[in-house]
Amino acid sequence: MLPGDMLRFRHVVDVFRNCCQRWGYREVRTPTLEYLHLFTSTGTLTPGMLRRVYSFLDWDGWSGERVVLKPDGTIPIARLYIDNLSDQEVARLFYVTNIFAFERTGREKRERWQYGTEFLGGTEFTADVEAILLARETMCQMGLGEVELQLSHAGLVKELVREFGLDSGEEARVLNCILEGDWSILEKMEGSNPWLDNLLNGLLNLKGRSSNFLQNIRAISREASPAFRSALDNFINITTSLDDLDCDYSIDVKAISGFEYYTGVCFQFLSGVNRVGGGGRYDDLIPLMGGKKVPACGFALYADPIMELLPGERGNGVERILVRGEELDAGVVNKCFALAKSLRGAGYTAELGFEERKEAGYRWVISISGEGPFVLEDCEGKQRLRVNSEEEVLAAISG
Amino acid sequence: MEYQPVRFALPKGRFLSSTAEFLKEVGLSFSGYDAKTRQYCLESAEFPYLSAKVFQAKDIPVQVAVGNYDFGICGLDWIEELQTRYPASALVSVANLGYGDGNVCVAASEKLGLSRLDELPGGGAYRIVSEYPNLAEGMALDFRLGEFRIIPVWGAAEAYPPENADLAVLWHEGETELKAQRLVSLAELFPVMAYLIANRKSLENKDLSQILGRLSPRFVAREDTSRAAREFFRRDRTALKPVLTGWQAKEIKLALPDGHQHGPTTQLLERAGLNFRGYSGRRISRRPVSDLDWLGIKMIRPQDMPLQVANGNFDLAITGEDWLREHLSRFPSSPVEKLLGLGFGGVRIVVAISQDVPADNVDDLRSLVQEGKLAPIRVASEYVNLADKYLRDNRIDPYKLIPTWGASEAFLPDDADLLIDNTETGKTLEQHRLKVIDVLFRSSACLIGNKDSIIQLGKEEKIEFFLAAFRGAVLQ
Structure with a gap:
């Protein structure tokens, strides 16, 4: 990232950290290099994602043990929680991390940054609502314009597939396709009951804008299993709450892909066609990884598309001052360093220069020669001043 | 009309004779491309702008992908091995040529008592040995084996299960051949047909029509190599039970080389007064047998030995110093060390x-x-x-x-x-x-050992027995 990119990156991180801290989340960091089996053994990433990890042999690789450049933000946080924080019933954590994925086209970024939160121990639907509102507030404060929120529900989708009564192998195949983003398989399936066809038609082809849509779905799925209806009720609770809190969204069950670990509501944020964030509930992840039965939900925002959407060079509000020595005489050099120190002490950003070249981008250029006074050039006001002491310099630039 | 030079990469080994026959039939033969060839660079008998080079089948997909060759012919196994890991490479698999040999399968020791891969218990940390490490990993992910370790080998994967690996992803000619190795196929991944592959840029830019015109009448439907989706829901987390064979009870495990070093090693053993049935003589086995009841022996590739000694699968092995140094350059803290120079194979x-x-x-x-x-x-x-x-x-x-x-x-x-x-x-x-x-x-050849196992009580004495025997043999 170039200086301009880094300014935007830091701005985004600062906003994210401030928001998270105000909601009571605490920052954590996990290693960049992790054991591969952390990601394969839980069955929490799809084979498609696991094929694209950067993995290699560790220092003692003769055992076949491999390490991986972290391909996902949530699983390491879950491990961190299990190993260190599991005595806390509730843990609100956030992180800023880079994640790595293998190239597919030769044009993609291999390293991406994301900012995320994980709310461990949040049992009720209110935890999901909290994640959505926090993500939305963060993006709003970052200065992102219109962001669309799309909602789906992994539990509902899994129960929907189960309604078809397939054998376990076929059911797995259908769910795999869906996780890899291929919904056509479900569209082609014909239910044994007309109500299932109607339900599919409603869920796959319509996009609800309020909880009323889900209430309508509930009305046409009276014959569905209790598990399906329970997942639907959970979804209704979340959307009703979002309605009451004036949070706009659309319900699109297809707005889910990739992560096998989601069990409840899933959401993604879009700015135009760009996916800028996503998250959801993953109640089974911690127990699958050997921890207690701790429900959890979280979200991640994707730095790269967000930075693309933010306005160009974002100033950091710092006025740059150049202290320039006209000669390399020891007295001049000392005077320059001393003045720069005083300026920095007074809260300014002071750079030193001893070369003869035209400088640009400074608010002030202060020239120092052997015996002479300090010559201040006001680059904005286009005027020159001559003063005799550091105090007078500080007084002049503070206006 | 002027044609740009067109280059073919052709296989040695398994596919050489059938490919030579095929090329002859379609009118694209290369003089000198036959089983006896010692030539690597070949000219086309028909087209002056066409030339070929002979490679190990394994090298062909890479050579075509990087653009050194416009076309290649090789088994689907090595194409899949590249494409599984690097789907975005410039390798285009043009067509199935309709002839082939054997299958790639996931095999396990018959002692496990399994017949299908989905009967494997979940929750195990599977050791998977293979000449095809990328394919093996892809298989493990597709079948959601959870925790697994890939043991890449240069060859002889069939010698590893059940003691040194739980599963092997390997090429085999058929069930009978597997059975002879005491293995059973748990899943057939795909038949190894010969494929025509091409470099994407060559296909997009060069006039290859004359060559493709000769080959295309023989193109057949491609095999469906997509592996079926596997069980999505988790199996019980019971671990795979270790299979008990006589091997575990052996105090010292020795690896002996196949290939070039096989002959001189036989002579060395003879001079040392060691008689291992199945290593010399007519009936060669991957598991030679000794009268010493505390000794377990397997015959594997010398290239694989330092790693196998490092991970504790073997205590002693006879390999070349070159492969030991190669291993130590990769893993400087490896516990493998040279115990004795054996003098041959310089x-x-x-x-x-x-x-x-x-x-x-x-x-x-x-x-x-x-x-x-x-x-x-x-x-x-x-x-x-x-x-x-x-x-x-x-x-x-x-x-x-x-x-x-x-x-x-x-x-x-x-x-x-x-x-x-x-x-x-x-x-x-x-x-x-x-x-x-x-x-x-x-x-030259040397005896290598694992520093950690050498100091183990009981082993020290037996390792010294070998050192003394080999020292005597080297001096003769």
């Missing part, structure tokens, strides 16, 4: 270059690379870690390493600029118009 590990290149030593070479006349320098080697170290130590930069699987001299001068390889007499190098500009070291 070779030099040399740096060689085409006789046409104006460089007689490594300093000349460095200058050429620094001046940009040979940059980046392409280096072909079986010893990728030794080669890497040599190039770094001698500040030859920039370079590109091309891993090879034998017959590396064939890569020069077209597909590589420098060779780091072993040579016994230097004759092969001379035949290929190469000259030696540096010697890394001299290597």
